[in-house]
Amino acid sequence: MFLKNCWYVAAWDHELLDGRMLPRTILEEAVLLYKSESGKVVALRDRCCHRGVPLHLGRREGDCVRCMYHGLKFDPTGKCIQIPGQDVIPPKLGVRSYPVVEKDHLVWIWMGDPDKADPGLIIDFPYLRDPQWKGIPDYMHYDANWLLIVDNLSDFAHLAFVHTKTLGGSEEYAYVTKPVAVERLPRGFRVERWHMNAAPPPFHRKVLPAAEKDVNVDRRNIGHMHIPGIFFLESMFSPAGSGSEHGNREGTREYRNCQFMTPETRRPT
Numbered sequence: 607m608f609l610k611n612c613w614y615v616a617a618w619d620h621e622l623l624d625g626r627m628l629p630r631t632i633l634e635e636a637v638l639l640y641k642s643e644s645g646k647v648v649a650l651r652d653r654c655c656h657r658g659v660p661l662h663l664g665r666r667e668g669d670c671v672r673c674m675y676h677g678l679k680f681d682p683t684g685k686c687i688q689i690p691g692q693d694v695i696p697p698k699l700g701v702r703s704y705p706v707v708e709k710d711h712l713v714w715i716w717m718g719d720p721d722k723a724d725p726g727l728i729i730d731f732p733y734l735r736d737p738q739w740k741g742i743p744d745y746m747h748y749d750a751n752w753l754l755i756v757d758n759l760s761d762f763a764h765l766a767f768v769h770t771k772t773l774g775g776s777e778e779y780a781y782v783t784k785p786v787a788v789e790r791l792p793r794g795f796r797v798e799r800w801h802m803n804a805a806p807p808p809f810h811r812k813v814l815p816a817a818e819k820d821v822n823v824d825r826r827n828i829g830h831m832h833i834p835g836i837f838f839l840e841s842m843f844s845p846a847g848s849g850s851e852h853g854n855r856e857g858t859r860e861y862r863n864c865q866f867m868t869p870e871t872r873r874p875t
């Protein structure tokens with residue numbers, strides 16, 4: 607059901623502040639995330655190997671976690687290092703740990719074969735670390751299969767009707783625009799769409815100075831969708847007729863959007 611050998615976003619880095627133990631369900635597996643004292647993110651199976659109690663209900667002890675049912679203690683690799691009242695610890699006793707990489711405020715997790723977890727496969731989105739771009743990172747829970755969200759985000763045609771009063775601006779978007787390019791990429795696809803000489807949509811009007819709120823714009827949307835469900839959107843608004851389709855960027859305003867769809871189960875994302 608799921609692509610396992612690829613990187614998924616498990617959390618934003620701010621979700622792990624103050625020693626928080628964060629439980630997440632990812633690809634139908636219960637995962638516990640926390641930051642060790644050295645600042646490295648730890649991801650363990652969130653089920654004690656003894657009687658299956660969720661470890662996020664346990665207690666942090668330094669970089670380790672103690673299950674609060676019978677007190678087994680696990681190190682950041684998932685190995686059991688203490689059994690109260692018992693001297694011998696079976697050497698293989700422990701819980702699964704997952705490869706994790708923290709990059710540009712995102713915590714990436716590899717749910718497949720750990721030997722194949724190459725950090726070089728993590729897709730780059732430079733705006734996340736560029737201080738010139740203002741970001742509003744947040745977590746969103748969808749009660750929908752992730753492929754439906756992938757489908758929705760890569761389809762700009764729905765902007766006109768679903769988002770008339772926010773992102774779309776008018777139903778005209780559906781009638782007069784169409785993709786000018788749809789390209790297959792090595793691990794996804796790219797779609798580009800222009801809307802020329804139209805009123806700025808409501809979300810863009812909000813940031814425009816009063817004198818420009820009712821001045822028509824040329825609008826370009828470029829969407830990238832990458833395996834397993836990573837969406838990047840580049841939106842650009844230029845003064846109508848300024849030649850932005852030929853590369854003139856004078857008076858242009860731009861937005862960047864990224865969304866990382868991580869399946870919880872077959873249904874929610």
Ligand code: FES
Pocket residue numbers: 654655656657658659673674675676677678
């Ligand atoms: S269930 Fe965790 S120690 Fe027994």
